[in-house]
Amino acid sequence: MPSAGRSRLPSFANIIARRGFQKWAARFPLTRRLVRREGEALFDLLAGFCHSQVLMALVQLEIPQALIEGPATSQSLAAKSGVPEDRMAVLLKAGTALGLLKSKRGGRVALTQRGAALVGVPGLQAMIRHHDVLYRDLADPVAFFRGETDPELAGFWPYVFGGDVDPQVAATYSDLMAQSQLLVADDTLDAVSLKGVRHLMDIGGGTGAFLAEVGARYANLKLTLFDLPAVAPHAEARFAQAGLAARTEIASGSFRTDALPAGPDAISLVRVLYDHSDETVSALLTKVYDALPEGGQLIISEPMSGGARPQRAGDAYFAIYTLAMGTGKARSADEIAQMCRRAGFQTIAQPAVRRPFITGVVVAAKGSS
Template sequence: MTDTVSAASAHRPGVTAGVSPQDGDVPAPVRMYEMLYSSLVSQLLIAVAELGVADALGDEVRHIDDLAERTGAHPGALYRALRALASVGVFTEVEPRTFGLTPLAATLRGDVPGSMRDLAKYVGLSERQRSFGALVHSLRTGQPSFDHVHGTDWWTYFAAHPELSTLFNNAMGNMARMVNGATLDAYDLTDVKHLIDVGGGQGHLVATLLARYPEMTAVVYDLARVVPEAAATVAKAGFADRVQCVGGDFLKSVPAGGDAYVLSWTIHDWADKDAITILSNVREQMKPGSKLIIIDEVLPEGDAPHFGKFEDIVMLSLLTGHVRTEAEFITLFEKAGLKHLETRPTSSPTSVIVAVPA
């Protein structure tokens, strides 16, 4: 995500919302005009991800006619889309009407490390888009616009639409792979012999950790419907003999016996009351010497830019949770019988927040 912002600002400040807010050369009305239209960048990225344009290009450069035929697109329309994206560093027009990938565009391939294609498709879900279109409801009421638009809450809706749940988990897998490397570089887990990943999704974090720490065993704990996907992930990684994939509800209980408990990109989904319940359930199972490791965004105070400040608006629209400051995490810990030990930034938008029994 940092690369996206850097590429955009290198071409023209203000093309994407939140990019290079200090630029005296651009009048405020012009900047506002550009920011109002910046959502088109996201919509174009979603559209080309859906078409598989980056996969069709691969390591080659292709004329727009060839590319349109490979993706089932209209040549003229596709050219206009790629020309626009190339202006912000996504794709490059190497010759007239002939395009290749840039490092940013390569992340939209489905077959590369660091792929963001599933995430782009998830961001483009009509259910999400309609909710963001009704964001004024959230601003007026403090309640999720998703519930207002769809007549039910996010989790109930996804439970009734398993195809969307799978896409969501795939997208979170994209995010996990982006965050995992940064987390591993920022925090050493050599002393952890048995780890429990609470809300572990498809098991990507555990698979990454076990590759780094050959003596570690783990539990991936998530809803029962997610367990088969997690089992497939750890088996494909070659760690089936070192991982248990367990179904359950962390609002009710979590497994016992962990040297470390991990909550990765999970707590921000939940309102304080539920977050305290989850943390309390973890605290109940922690033994002397256990630690809790939260991998999540930690918001800076004041006007300082941070991706999490916009992720927090996603929470406002879709869920009841919110992205928290360090002080807010500390308050949650105290109410759950935990003590904040440290907060360690990473090279990704997330930090590692560590707590121990109080």
């Protein structure tokens, strides 16, 4: 403790926060680049909402689709979109500043590589369009974090609360999930080998997008999809189209209330746990452990928190998203591993993934009793 009569030295953060220090650091040769870089980063946070709305407008007006065939003028894009030319010019310049578009000769604009990815990345535009719900939920961020709002997003994903789900709602949810599932499946299957697995069951597998990708990579693997009665039947057409009907089985049920089908020696939970509370997740992991044979494998793949080292995707996006859903949360790989151990799993690994902002992976094995 400081001695009586001696004031405590100011913290480094307090020094940086002083206006005089900021003025000095912005001029001093050894610090001015750092000050500029930090200032630009803060401005990006300030302007982030405008940036996201520019992205939303480009997608909703289908500008990327219009430009995928080649460059176009702002006048032609304005006419197609029903947007006044002067306002379209502002939108296109904003898209250029964000690295989605680039200027060409003759007053035309074209897609950059990043802009082309808006068209090429499966499910990306669907998720961007869906964000209008999240934006409304965050309109009053202070009330949101105080828990004083009634988030609209919770109504979009009613399945997480259990009970019956309207078939149309289930179809909307399943379609959105399926469109974005391909990237998750690619990164998961690149990180985890299923060699030696005889029978894989995917719990909460929706329309079967993940299992279809598994089936394409592993020709002799038996596949079972387990999901709610209103969701699972939509997988039949996908499996038939992929030529997997002969080795796939669809089991309808709720992992909350129903027993899991017997037989699989591997079970996958892809983007399932982060939708649910710790209590629900713990009960599910125990069910999975009991359903697996000795040596059976559990594969968990979903967006994850950085834990003690917070990450932008897991902690500044998915954690907020699940908070708006009203249940679930983004957990770190270590948290998930610990929950698996409490369920009885003994051997747990955290394989590296190519794109942690898309998904993280935890693999757990059931040991001998």
